[in-house]
Amino acid sequence: MRISTIQAFNTGVRGIQDNYAAAVRTQEQISSGKRILTPADDPVASVRLLQLDQEASKLSQYKDNLTAATNSLTQQEAILNSVNNVLQRVREITLEAGNGALDAAGRQALAQELAEREDELYSLLNSQNARGEYLFGGYQSDSQPFVKNPDGSYTYAGDEGQRSIQIGSAKMIAINDNGKQLFVDIGNVNRVETAADLVDTGEDRNARISLGVVENKGRYDTEFYPQGSVSIRITDDANGDAAGYEILDNDGNPMVPPVTGELQANASGSYEIRYAGVVVTLDGELEPGDQFSISVGSGEQTEKRSVLDSVRLLRETLENTDDSTEGKLQRRDMLAISLQNIDNAKDQVLGVQTSLGARLNVIESTMLENDEATLINTQVQSGLEDLDYAEALSRLSMQSIVLEAAQQSFVKISGLNLFNYLR
Numbered sequence: 173m174r175i176s177t178i179q180a181f182n183t184g185v186r187g188i189q190d191n192y193a194a195a196v197r198t199q200e201q202i203s204s205g206k207r208i209l210t211p212a213d214d215p216v217a218s219v220r221l222l223q224l225d226q227e228a229s230k231l232s233q234y235k236d237n238l239t240a241a242t243n244s245l246t247q248q249e250a251i252l253n254s255v256n257n258v259l260q261r262v263r264e265i266t267l268e269a270g271n272g273a274l275d276a277a278g279r280q281a282l283a284q285e286l287a288e289r290e291d292e293l294y295s296l297l298n299s300q301n302a303r304g305e306y307l308f309g310g311y312q313s314d315s316q317p318f319v320k321n322p323d324g325s326y327t328y329a330g331d332e333g334q335r336s337i338q339i340g341s342a343k344m345i346a347i348n349d350n351g352k353q354l355f356v357d358i359g360n361v362n363r364v365e366t367a368a369d370l371v372d373t374g375e376d377r378n379a380r381i382s383l384g385v386v387e388n389k390g391r392y393d394t395e396f397y398p399q400g401s402v403s404i405r406i407t408d409d410a411n412g413d414a415a416g417y418e419i420l421d422n423d424g425n426p427m428v429p430p431v432t433g434e435l436q437a438n439a440s441g442s443y444e445i446r447y448a449g450v451v452v453t454l455d456g457e458l459e460p461g462d463q464f465s466i467s468v469g470s471g472e473q474t475e476k477r478s479v480l481d482s483v484r485l486l487r488e489t490l491e492n493t494d495d496s497t498e499g500k501l502q503r504r505d506m507l508a509i510s511l512q513n514i515d516n517a518k519d520q521v522l523g524v525q526t527s528l529g530a531r532l533n534v535i536e537s538t539m540l541e542n543d544e545a546t547l548i549n550t551q552v553q554s555g556l557e558d559l560d561y562a563e564a565l566s567r568l569s570m571q572s573i574v575l576e577a578a579q580q581s582f583v584k585i586s587g588l589n590l591f592n593y594l595r
Contacts (some may be wrong), residue, residue: 174340192493219553228553230341231546242346242532248307249528251299256521259291262286263514269490276495289484294318294326297355297480300405308351311335317351317547326490328356339538349524359516361385361478363469364396364450364507365588369403371461378456381464383505384473385512388422391449400475401467404445404452407432408460419447420463442477452506455501479517486510 194456203453265282268274274282297318301309309317311333317378319327336344370377381404396402409415435443435458443454450466453568462511469475472485491504493499 182214186493199454200562208258227437228549231549234339235539235546238339238409238535238542239240241337241339241345241347242535244301244307245297245528245532245535247301248348249525249532251307251478252521252525252528255296256525257291258289258296258515259479259518259521260487263511266486266507266511266591270504271373273375279490279493286483286487286490289480290480290487293483294320294480294512297351303594306330307348308354310348310350310352313348318355324484326478326484328352328478340542343431343534343538345534345538349527354520354524355480355517357476358479358513358520359389359483360475360482361387361512361516362473362475363392364479365467365469365473366452367465369465371459379458380455380498380501380524381463382453382455383509384452384466384469385509386449387446387451388449393449395448396450397468399448401465402447404447404454404466406435406460407459410519412460414458414460414462417445448546451564453505462593477513477515482510482513484518503592 265286269279269282271278275519286363297308298316301307305313306315306317307313309315309330314331315329317328317330319329321327324344330351332344334350335348336346336392338343339559362383363386366381366384368379368381370379401422403420404417405420406414407416407418414435416432416434418433419427421427431447433445435454437443439453443458444456445452447466452466454464472481486506489503493502
C-alpha cells in the first residue's frame with residue numbers, strides 16, 4: 173500500500189491532536205473535579221443528575237417552608253399563651269366579683285381591670301406576623317379580623333379558612349387557625365331567653381327568673397331545642413300556697429306525661445328548676461299561677477358567644493349594677509354564666525394549643541426526614557459526577573507519555589525523504 177507524504181503528515185497531525193485533546197479533557201476534569209463535563213460523557217448519568225438537581229431544589233424549598241411554618245406556629249403558640257393568661261386573670265376577677273362583701277368601689281376597680289384586659293385581648297386577637305399578615309383572619313390575612321362596633325360589641329370580619337404550606341412531596345401543614353373557630357364559636361351556656369308572667373304585677377312583687385343556663389348540651393339539643401319554648405307554672409298546695417311547679421309546652425298545655433316538681437329552696441332562699449338540660453333559678457315570693465317562660469335564644473342569647481363579648485358583658489354588668497336586690501341577682505346570674513363561658517374559651521384555646529404542638533412535632537420529624545433525604549441526594553450526586561483523582565492523574569500521566577511518543581515519532585517520520593538516498 174502506498175502512503176503519500178501528505179497522508180503521512182495528516183495522519184501524524186491527527187494523532188497528535190487526538191492525544192492532545194484527550195490530555196486536555198483529563199486536565200479539565202481534574203481542574204473542575206467533575207467526571208461529567210457534557211451530557212455526552214455519560215448520557216444515563218446526566219439524566220439522573222438532572223433529576224437529582226430537581227429533587228435538591230424541591231428539598232431546599234421544603235426547608236424554607238418548614239422554617240416559615242415553624243416561625244408562624246411558634247408565634248401563634250406564644251400569642252395563645254398570652255391569651256390563656258388573660259383569660260385566667262378574667263376568671264380570677266369573675267370569682268373576686270362574686271364576693272358578697274365587695275362594695276361599689278371594689279366592683280368599679282374590677283370593672284376597670286376588666287376593661288384593660290378586654291383591650292389587651294382585643295389586641296392579641298388582631299396580632300400580626302413579621303410580614304404584616306393577621307394571624308387569625310383565615311385567608312383574609314391583609315385585613316383586621318376583629319372589629320369593635322359602636323355599641324361596644326365585637327364582629328369577626330375574617331373567614332373560616334386555614335392557610336397551609338407544603339413541607340414534603342405529599343405533606344401539607346396548616347400554619348394558622350382562623351379566629352372564628354378559636355375565639356368566636358365558643359359554646360354559650362346562656363343560649364335561652366327567660367321572662368316572667370306574674371298573676372299579680374303589683375309594685376311589691378319581687379318574683380323573678382334568672383338567666384337560663386344550658387348545663388347539659390346533649391339533652392338541650394335533643395329535648396329542649398325541638399320544642400322552641402316551654403313555661404314553668406307555679407302550683408299550690410291544699411292551703412293555696414305556692415308549693416310546686418309544672419312544665420307547660422309552647423302552647424301552654426301541660427306536658428304529656430306531666431312534668432312536675434316540688435319547690436325546694438336552696439341555702440340562699442332561691443329555687444332551682446331543671447328541665448331538658450336547662451337550669452333556671454326562681455327568686456322572690458312566688459304565687460300560684462305565676463308563669464316563667466324559657467325559649468330558644470336570639471341576639472346575645474345564641475348558641476355561640478365570642479370570648480370578647482363574654483368579657484364585655486361581664487364588665488358592663490359590674491359597671492351598671494348597684495347594691496339593690498335586683499342588682500345583686502343580676503350580678504349573680506352574669507357571674508355564673510361568665511365563669512362557664514370563660515372556661516369554655518380556655519378549653520377552646522387549649523385544644524388549639526394541643527393541635528399546634530402536634531403540628532410542630534410533625535415539622536420537626538419532617539425536618540429530619542428532609543435532612544436525611546438531602547444527605548442521600550448529595551451522596552448519589554457525588555458518586556455520579558465527582559472525579560476519581562487517583563484514576564484521573566494516572567490517566568493524565570499515561571496520556572502525556574502517549575502524546576510525547578506521538579510527537580517524537582511524527583518528527584522522525586516527517587524527516588524521512590527519498591532524496592536523502594539520491595545524493
